[in-house]
Amino acid sequence: MRVRTLRDAPLRPLKVLLPGTGPRFQCGGLAVELQLAATARTLVTTQVVTYGQRQGDAPFLDDLLRQEPASIQRQASLWLVSWGFHVPRLLGRLRGRAVAYHAHSSGYGFQLPPGVPVLAVSRHTMAYWGAQAPHNPLFLLPNALGPAFCNRGVARDLDVLVQRRKTSAYVLHTLVPALRARGLRVHVQEGWVDRLEGLFNRSKVYLYDSADHWNRAGVSEGFGLPPLEALACGCVVFSSLNHALADHFTPGVNCFQIGAGTLATDVERIWSVCRMETPPTPAAAPASAPRGNHQHHQLGQVLQEVNAHWDRLAAGDQPLRSTPNPWPLAVRCKRWLRRWR
DSSP states (O other): OOOOSGGGSOOOOEEEEESOOSGGGOSHHHHHHHHHHHHHTTTSOEEEEESSSOBTTBOBHHHHHHHSOOOOSTTSOEEEEOOGGGHHHHHHHTTTSEEEEEEOSOOOOOOOOTTOOEEESSHHHHHHHHHHOTTSOEEEOOOOBOTTOSOOOOOOOEEEEEESTTOOHHIIIIIHHHHHHTTOOEEEEOSOOSOHHHHHHHEEEEEEOOHHHHHHHTSOOOOOHHHHHHHHTTOEEEEOOOTTHHHHOOBTTTBEETTOSOHHHHHHHHHHHHTOSSOOOOOOOOTTSOBHHHHHHHHHHHHHHHHHHHHHHHTTOOOOOOOOOOOHHHHHHHHHHHHHO
């Protein structure tokens, strides 16, 4: 429900901060931020700003900070930070300016300053910040599926597609050899692919098992876009269900769980899907992964709310502060003492 207030005033210019946009920084997070910037340009004056590498196609943060005095007034910019471990340092450099955090993965261990809005890409990430920063403004802004990710209805010459990046050792070294031994055509994609929708439309089954990767990294699967893109292209998805993947997938409804108890379970399920004469009807992409037009509408609403929040702070309102969390060790000691007594 939307309540109309002064938030309908013109929006602050938006600056989307990225370490760089070249091949060195190529990843899903970069693609998502560039897509968000492209959507935002239809709503408000938007610039991509780099801070780790100078590039000819984008202004550099150091230069802009020298040119623009710190201000949270309506005529000043709204700065959007997102890049994981860089966020605390960037928030420090942007102190005194209107800023928001576009949160993907969670678990980086930093605390947000009072009043900094969080634009969470998934309910999993929103729940994390709802616990860590309950008085910061929270918004749900899911990543969008690009229009290229659709089922083209063409013949599929690959049985199984796996992307090596983020994939578990179990899939690469145990499941893939077992599937090949059953005669299935398994393609393990190495490196980054710009046009992944083509591979998805050639494949019957897509395997995505990221739990081990994110557990080793110590942070969460923030959204899980690749299996959703595969689903939109007509693949049958076998996925882990860690972190934000549980936002999108229901085993037996729009996916199969990968690593579901035994190797034989996985092999038989995947082999059966690949050998069906009539492929199963592809599941629809869940509502948690909107298409472009829906994200455009959501982003417009969120930017209005964020700007209205900074207007209130500019007018002199003070942001609510969260109660400091007790040290985990102290909590465990008190719990142990109660049990001992």
